[in-house]
Amino acid sequence: MLIMSDVSKVYPGGAMALQDVNVHIEPGEFVFVVGPSGAGKSTFIKMLFREVLPTTGSIFVNGVDILSLTPKEIPFLRRQLGIIFQDYRLLPDRTVFENVAFAMQVIEAPHRKIKRQVMNVLDLVGLRHRANAYPNELSGGEQQRIAIARAIVNDPVFVIADEPTGNLDPETSWDIMDIFKEINATGTTIVMATHDKEVVDAMGKRVIAIEKGRIVRDEKEGVYGYEI
Amino acid sequence: MRFSTMDYFVKETYKSIRRNGFMSFASISTVAVSLLVLGMFLMIFLNTNNLAQYLESQVQVSVYMQDSATAKELASVKDKLTKMPGVVKVTQVSKQQALERFKKRLGDQQQLLSSLGKENPFPNSFEIQVDSPERIKVLTPQIGQLPKVETAKFGQEVVEHLFQLTKILRFGGIILVVFLAMATLFIISNTIRLTVFARRKEVIIMKYVGATDWFIRWPFLLEGMTLGFCGAVVASLFINSIYSGLLERIHATLAFLPLLPTYPLLLYVDVFLLVAGTGIGALGSYISLRKFLQV
Numbered sequence A: 001m002l003i004m005s006d007v008s009k010v011y012p013g014g015a016m017a018l019q020d021v022n023v024h025i026e027p028g029e030f031v032f033v034v035g036p037s038g039a040g041k042s043t044f045i046k047m048l049f050r051e052v053l054p055t056t057g058s059i060f061v062n063g064v065d066i067l068s069l070t071p072k073e074i075p076f077l078r079r080q081l082g083i084i085f086q087d088y089r090l091l092p093d094r095t096v097f098e099n100v101a102f103a104m105q106v107i108e109a110p111h112r113k114i115k116r117q118v119m120n121v122l123d124l125v126g127l128r129h130r131a132n133a134y135p136n137e138l139s140g141g142e143q144q145r146i147a148i149a150r151a152i153v154n155d156p157v158f159v160i161a162d163e164p165t166g167n168l169d170p171e172t173s174w175d176i177m178d179i180f181k182e183i184n185a186t187g188t189t190i191v192m193a194t195h196d197k198e199v200v201d202a203m204g205k206r207v208i209a210i211e212k213g214r215i216v217r218d219e220k221e222g223v224y225g226y227e228i
Numbered sequence B: 001m002r003f004s005t006m007d008y009f010v011k012e013t014y015k016s017i018r019r020n021g022f023m024s025f026a027s028i029s030t031v032a033v034s035l036l037v038l039g040m041f042l043m044i045f046l047n048t049n050n051l052a053q054y055l056e057s058q059v060q061v062s063v064y065m066q067d068s069a070t071a072k073e074l075a076s077v078k079d080k081l082t083k084m085p086g087v088v089k090v091t092q093v094s095k096q097q098a099l100e101r102f103k104k105r106l107g108d109q110q111q112l113l114s115s116l117g118k119e120n121p122f123p124n125s126f127e128i129q130v131d132s133p134e135r136i137k138v139l140t141p142q143i144g145q146l147p148k149v150e151t152a153k154f155g156q157e158v159v160e161h162l163f164q165l166t167k168i169l170r171f172g173g174i175i176l177v178v179f180l181a182m183a184t185l186f187i188i189s190n191t192i193r194l195t196v197f198a199r200r201k202e203v204i205i206m207k208y209v210g211a212t213d214w215f216i217r218w219p220f221l222l223e224g225m226t227l228g229f230c231g232a233v234v235a236s237l238f239i240n241s242i243y244s245g246l247l248e249r250i251h252a253t254l255a256f257l258p259l260l261p262t263y264p265l266l267l268y269v270d271v272f273l274l275v276a277g278t279g280i281g282a283l284g285s286y287i288s289l290r291k292f293l294q295v
Helices: A043-049 A074-078 A096-106 A111-124 A140-152 A168-185 A196-201 B002-017 B023-056 B073-084 B093-104 B131-142 B155-196 B198-210 B214-251 B262-292
Strands: A002-010 A016-025 A029-036 A055-062 A083-084 A159-160 A189-193 A208-213 A214-219 B058-063 B087-093 B125-130 B149-154
Touching: A002 A043, A002 A083, A016 A208, A016 A214, A029 A043, A029 A168, A029 A196, A043 A055, A043 A159, A043 A189, A055 A196, A055 A208, A074 B058, A074 B198, A083 A140, A083 B002, A096 A111, A096 B002, A096 B198, A111 A140, A111 A168, A140 A159, A140 A168, A159 A168, A168 A196, A208 B093, B002 B023, B002 B155, B002 B214, B023 B155, B023 B214, B023 B262, B058 B131, B073 B087, B073 B125, B125 B262, B131 B149, B155 B198, B155 B214, B155 B262, B198 B214, B214 B262
Parallel strands: A029 A189, A029 A208, A083 A159, A159 A189
Antiparallel strands: A002 A016, A002 A055, A208 A214, B058 B125, B058 B149, B087 B125
């Protein structure tokens, strides 16, 4: 469960990024966040894992007021979240296996569990056979699939994705979306900022549209709604 | 901390030191040179201190008699000396005994004696031990007035000079230590800053997947500590061989100089350097990480 109430964000310098945002996301939902560039999508997403703090309002993740967390508690919030970026953010000097295992080493999982679990998620994203490859030997779509594997390897409650298909061609984007659908089917909540009109329209999931920092639309089975 | 985590830290540290090969080498060298200077200084200081203490404990007046003094006159002087206030012990040293002592001190250079011929140049003398250094200043001129006494001498001046020297050394030492420690700290924190910079992407990803600050910090701290420790080992090896070599040479030529033996002195100095090097390494890393971890 994810609740934002009356959240506003003013950046230093006076730029108003978000204004009076109220959102309620139930467990297991698949939510697209759409809107023109600079509308506040990124700020919205970054607030969920506490990279950006709102100026006013409150944010609850699974009943925890994440604004009241001390710096020491932030890592434990992030362990419940799987975060995926447009630019994959893989480590170039580590193999696919190591990149995924990294997320488990960080939370001090035991060796044997790491091996099993990493192989499981690599299976899920269909890249088990590339476990020993390095990221630069993979295509963009494959790299993003590794990033997804890394995000879900610790069984997060939420997966938060910031334009995950922004750098990919339409066909590859569909492969990626299929993986997200599969993850969502296991009960994981997904919040995804995207510009991908076709995907949003075809998926028929909840759509939150942000314009000039305000939520202008929140529909259960929404469409992208903007001309590209 | 789990074993697998420690294993991970050690591997990361090793990788990082290798990746920054040149900077790691430069840091180790800087630490080594700084600690070498520090260690040498420490040795000089400890030895001077020891020498001053040794000389002070030897608060004795040497009384040299004229050669014309008869056995009776010697006995009378000894009697008078014994009765003086503050005198603890009077030892008579005959001409023959003085010669024997000199022979012993010469060791394997006995040939020097042959130039003396049959003549024994050493006078009859008394060695007087006094209960306090202050008393010596009063007693010495009095003793000089006794009949048939050639001269009465004491080593107080030397002792005072030495204590003054140790004071200067201590003061200069503190300044030197602070200066060297800062320079070393600067070099190590710079190296670690480069490492952190090279791995900033990794650190950011670690933060996103929920690594605690200490989990991120450890490999860098270990790296700094390893660099400091390696530098200290190099410095210790140099100090040990330099001091042992010096000691051998000095024993051969200036045998009477009471230098501290290698054990336990070198052990203490080595442990000190290793702890100092490792500590400076850890502190240097910590400083350069402080800013960086605020993501």
